[in-house]
Amino acid sequence: xxxxxxxxxxxxxxxxxxxxxxxxxxxxxxxxxxxxxxxxxxxxxxxxxxxxxxxxxxxxxxxxxxxxxxxxxxxxxxxxxxxxxxxxxxxxxxxxxxxxxxxxxxxxxxxxxxxxxxxxxxxxxxxxxxxxxxxxxxxxxxxxxxxxxxxxxxxxxxxxxxxxxxxxxxxxxxxxxxxxxxxxxxxxxxxxxxxxxxxxxxxxxxxxxxxxxxxxxxxxxxxxxxxxxxxxxxxxxxxxxxxxxxxxxxxxxxxxxxxxxxxxxxxxxxxxxxxxxxxxxxxxxxxxxxxxxxxxxxxxxxxxxxxxxxxxxxxxxxxxxxxxxxx
Amino acid sequence: xxxxxxxxxxxxxxxxxxxxxxxxxxxxxxxxxxxxxxxxxxxxxxxxxxxxxxxxxxxxxxxxxxxxxxxxxxxxxxxxxxxxxxxxxxxxxxxxxxxxxxxxxxxxxxxxxxxxxxxxxxxxxxxxxxxxxxxxxxxxxxxxxxxxxxxxxxxxxxxxxxxxxxxxxxxxxxxxxxxxxxxxxxxxxxxxxxxxxxxxxxxxxxxxxxxxxxxxxxxxxxxxxxxxxxxxxxxxxxxxxxxxxxxxxxxxxxxxxxxxxxxxxxxxxxxxxxxxxxxxxxxxxxxxxxxxxxxxxxxxxxxxxxxxxxxxxxxxxxxxxxxxxxxxxxxxxxxxxxxxx
Numbered sequence: 001x002x003x004x005x006x007x008x009x010x011x012x013x014x015x016x017x018x019x020x021x022x023x024x025x026x027x028x029x030x031x032x033x034x035x036x037x038x039x040x041x042x043x044x045x046x047x048x049x050x051x052x053x054x055x056x057x058x059x060x061x062x063x064x065x066x067x068x069x070x071x072x073x074x075x076x077x078x079x080x081x082x083x084x085x086x087x088x089x090x091x092x093x094x095x096x097x098x099x100x101x102x103x104x105x106x107x108x109x110x111x112x113x114x115x116x117x118x119x120x121x122x123x124x125x126x127x128x129x130x131x132x133x134x135x136x137x138x139x140x141x142x143x144x145x146x147x148x149x150x151x152x153x154x155x156x157x158x159x160x161x162x163x164x165x166x167x168x169x170x171x172x173x174x175x176x177x178x179x180x181x182x183x184x185x186x187x188x189x190x191x192x193x194x195x196x197x198x199x200x201x202x203x204x205x206x207x208x209x210x211x212x213x214x215x216x217x218x219x220x221x222x223x224x225x226x227x228x229x230x231x232x233x234x235x236x237x238x239x240x241x242x243x244x245x246x247x248x249x250x251x252x253x254x255x256x257x258x259x260x261x262x263x264x265x266x267x268x269x270x271x272x273x274x275x276x277x278x279x280x281x282x283x284x285x286x287x288x289x290x291x292x293x294x295x296x297x298x299x300x301x302x303x304x305x306x307x308x309x310x311x312x313x314x315x316x317x318x319x320x321x322x323x324x325x326x327x
Numbered sequence: 328x329x330x331x332x333x334x335x336x337x338x339x340x341x342x343x344x345x346x347x348x349x350x351x352x353x354x355x356x357x358x359x360x361x362x363x364x365x366x367x368x369x370x371x372x373x374x375x376x377x378x379x380x381x382x383x384x385x386x387x388x389x390x391x392x393x394x395x396x397x398x399x400x401x402x403x404x405x406x407x408x409x410x411x412x413x414x415x416x417x418x419x420x421x422x423x424x425x426x427x428x429x430x431x432x433x434x435x436x437x438x439x440x441x442x443x444x445x446x447x448x449x450x451x452x453x454x455x456x457x458x459x460x461x462x463x464x465x466x467x468x469x470x471x472x473x474x475x476x477x478x479x480x481x482x483x484x485x486x487x488x489x490x491x492x493x494x495x496x497x498x499x500x501x502x503x504x505x506x507x508x509x510x511x512x513x514x515x516x517x518x519x520x521x522x523x524x525x526x527x528x529x530x531x532x533x534x535x536x537x538x539x540x541x542x543x544x545x546x547x548x549x550x551x552x553x554x555x556x557x558x559x560x561x562x563x564x565x566x567x568x569x570x571x572x573x574x575x576x577x578x579x580x581x582x583x584x585x586x587x588x589x590x591x592x593x594x595x596x597x598x599x600x601x602x603x604x605x606x607x608x609x610x611x612x613x614x615x616x617x618x619x620x621x622x623x624x625x626x627x628x629x630x631x632x633x634x635x636x637x638x639x640x641x642x643x644x645x646x647x648x649x650x651x652x653x654x655x656x657x658x659x660x661x662x663x664x665x666x667x668x
Contacts, residue, residue: 046530047501063637141345146620158423190557195615217531220560220603224612243607261535262591263605265564270583271389274564276535280500 010038010209011076011095011178013058018071018081020062021054026064026286028052029235032310035228038209040202042216042226042243044258046281050235051215052183057081058213059098059181060088075179075211093120097177101184103164107156113167114140114152120174136170143170144200162193166200173204179211186221198224219262223247231255233292234282237310241317251319254292290322298323359422360385361518361551362407362439369402369575376402376628378575379416384519387545389552391566391583393559393598399575400555404523407553409436414512435469440512444524446504456482457492458509461512481510485540502533509540519551526561535655538565559598561567561588574630581654591651591661593637629658 020028028050035041045051056062056071056207057310058080073080075095083091100106108116117136121127127135133152140148143166156164165185172180182201186194202225205212214225221245229247230240231254239252250256257277264274279295287294293303302308302322310320360383367378376399384390384407394400405411406418409425409432418425420435443449450459460481464474479489485506496504505525512520522541526534542565544550556562562569563583570580571594579592590596597616604611622633625643629635632642641659648657656662 034545046532178397191559191598191601192395192618195612196617198603199612218603219531220605223605223607224603224610226607247607258531261532265535266560266605268564270563270566272540272564273539274535276539277532278536280502280533281530283500 009176009178010211012074013036013041013117013179013211013213014072014074015054015058015074016074018049018054018057018073019069020057020066021069022053022066023285026235028057029286031071031235031237033230033237033240035211035213037211038184038205039227040205040214041228042214042222042227043232044216044222044229045232046221048234048281048283049232050125051232053235054232055181055183055213055215058179059096060092061098067112093124093172093175093177096179096181096262097172097175099165099168099172099180099182099185101187103168103185104161106168107164109156112153112155113159115154117167117170117174120171124175124245132239139170139174140167143167143173143204144196145170158308160193162197165189165193165197168269169201169204173210176208177210179213180205182212182214184216187216187218194221201225219259231258234286236270236291236307236320238292238321239317239319241314245314245317249314251313251317251324252292252321253298253323254297257297290320360419361421362553363419363422364403364406365417365419367406367413367418369399369406369411370414375399375575377406377413380572380575380577381416381540382570382577382580384551384553386518386551387549387570389545389566391555391562391569392553392555392572393557393562393569394572395557398572400557400572401523402570402575404441404521404553404555407521408439408441433467437463437515438518440515440517440520442505442508442512442520442525445528446496446501446508447528449508450498450504455493455495456487456510459496459507460514461513464657468514469515477514478510484513484544485510485576500533501529502536505529505533505537506540509537509544513544513548516582517547517550519553521553521555523555524557525554527556527558534561541565559587560602571598576630577648577655577657578631579654579656579658581652585652585654590656591656592658593635593660594631597636 015031015033018028018031029108031054043051053066060080068081080096083310114133114136117139118132121132121135137148137152140151145151145163145166147231179268186197189197190197196282216222226243229243231238233254239246239250241254246255250259260275268274277295282291289304289306290308296303308320310318311324313319313324362384364380364382367377367380368375368495382390392400392403402411403566406413425435426432435458435630457478460478461470461474464470464477482489482491526537529537545552554562554565566583568581569583569586571578571592573594578594579586586595587599590599600615616636617634618634624630624632627645629642629645632638637660646659646662648655649662651661
């Protein structure tokens with residue numbers, strides 16, 4: 001699979017000041033994320049946090065109503081956000097590929113799975129029907145589908161949810177992208193299947209050296225696969241650092257609340273109430289100042305009016321919170 | 328728990344805890360099952376969605392039911408609330424078989440509430456909360472008897488403002504909608520509430536709120552819960568006892584802590600090994616138990632045989648569900664049966 005971008009597998013990603021709006025609504029505001037080549041980022045947030053908008057913007061898949069109003073997303077030396085025309089077309093699949101949450105909605109229901117995987121090779125490598133299908137079958141085997149020849153002749157509805165998600169992963173990895181963006185691809189799956197898919201993507205990612213951005217709301221998934229973590233709330237990045245550092249010493253009150261809710265739930269005896277965050281994430285309007293201040297147990301005067309600066313609290317560990325201001 | 332424990336109005340708390348008109352007249356104080364399933368089988372064509380299942384739902388207790396999609400757990404829920412009838416076996420409400428007539432079943436159903444998985448789908452967007460939560464009261468002819476006050480009390484009990492009466496579901500995010508769904512499930516002051524994946528569509532920070540609310544309501548009202556989920560981790564948090572279902576049948580059941588800290592059945596062990604770790608420097612999934620591909624198993628064999636990593640000769644014969652200490656297990660490896668043949 002020698003394509004122009006093949007040697008680019010695993011490029012560093014540097015998102016700088018990215019803002020995305022839907023009409024006047026600020027879905028993402030001034031997000032800055034950096035991720036080393038071949039590393040795995042867990043991008044964490046609740047619904048409406050802006051995590052999917054950020055992922056879609058970087059993947060160049062924002063729906064027409066959404067637009068990038070500021071920022072850059074450098075993958076190596078290429079700014080993904082400025083690509084157009086043929087360059088953009090080539091970048092899809094080679095530079096950046098996207099795995100959606102719901103594979104059954106993303107696959108074509110009236111086309112056999114093998115043909116959908118083979119299409120990548122026909123269109124992009126100009127292979128003939130037979131050759132492309134042979135490539136597709138070997139790729140299906142690679143994503144852990146047993147009897148790939150048989151599966152290739154099936155329609156999506158004939159496959160289990162886990163198998164469909166494997167087929168999506170095959171399509172996404174077909175051209176060995178430099179950056180893979182996975183949007184909660186295991187949320188709808190059973191526990192045992194989720195574990196298998198996590199293991200599969202992690203193995204292939206390590207194998208190919210792909211840079212991986214995994215969007216999730218599940219701290220358990222982050223604990224299993226991420227090198228780095230970025231936490232979003234109300235469209236802003238609130239904490240970003242190495243996963244081990246953030247899990248051990250979360251600084252932002254939102255991150256620590258999420259983590260203590262997660263770990264207390266794991267460790268508490270059955271039927272003990274556990275740590276919850278009061279209130280709900282913002283839906284229609286983002287609060288002024290720090291977006292988390294209405295729910296924050298430690299909010300004080302500046303939080304309601306001023307957006308906190310992002311400060312480096314330890315090597316590679318950045319936080320946006322007024323509590324980190326030097327006294 | 329950070330929510331202040333509001334003094335929960337339990338409308339029928341003093342005197343009879345239920346509406347008096349239960350089908351069984353006696354009021355023995357023993358912890359007798361509210362609903363009991365006795366050897367219940369439900370077939371859809373050739374498929375046994377539920378296979379010879381027996382269990383009891385006790386007042387004030389939560390029975391957690393785990394299993395993967397297609398294991399039959401939602402069919403169990405539909406049987407319990409009377410939306411399906413069993414092919415064989417019997418369901419009992421307070422010791423008496425579910426009535427055959429629709430009218431009789433309506434009387435039973437009034438004592439069984441249900442909370443659905445997706446609060447976005449389960450609530451009619453055109454209705455106000457007054458209509459949604461009041462609907463069960465109207466349907467059972469109880470609206471005139473202080474229905475409005477009852478709806479106000481229920482909204483308060485689930486942590487919604489009383490002013491919410493005339494708002495619509497679209498006004499709320501997932502957590503708020505699930506509170507509405509819980510208020511509706513409690514409208515008729517049921518003895519049992521069936522919760523079918525009530526938190527899996529919610530944000531993490533909201534899941535904890537809803538689980539805390541369910542625990543609090545149970546403590547105040549002595550509710551029995553049947554809590555169904557594919558997520559063993561969630562089930563572990565809320566249940567007194569856990570039932571692990573595969574292919575419509577019980578693989579293992581027993582006290583929550585025993586099942587989740589010392590699982591005996593290979594399927595329970597595999598489910599637990601798929602639960603993610605809590606620290607990035609102590610990853611767990613690398614050592615997970617890998618299941619074999621699902622294949623049809625011959626009749627009379629253990630239903631889990633094709634996927635079981637520990638399958639052996641004895642498994643061609645289906646293991647009976649036997650008591651092992653304080654739990655039930657259906658596996659030759661654990662109960663020793665069949666191994667010698």
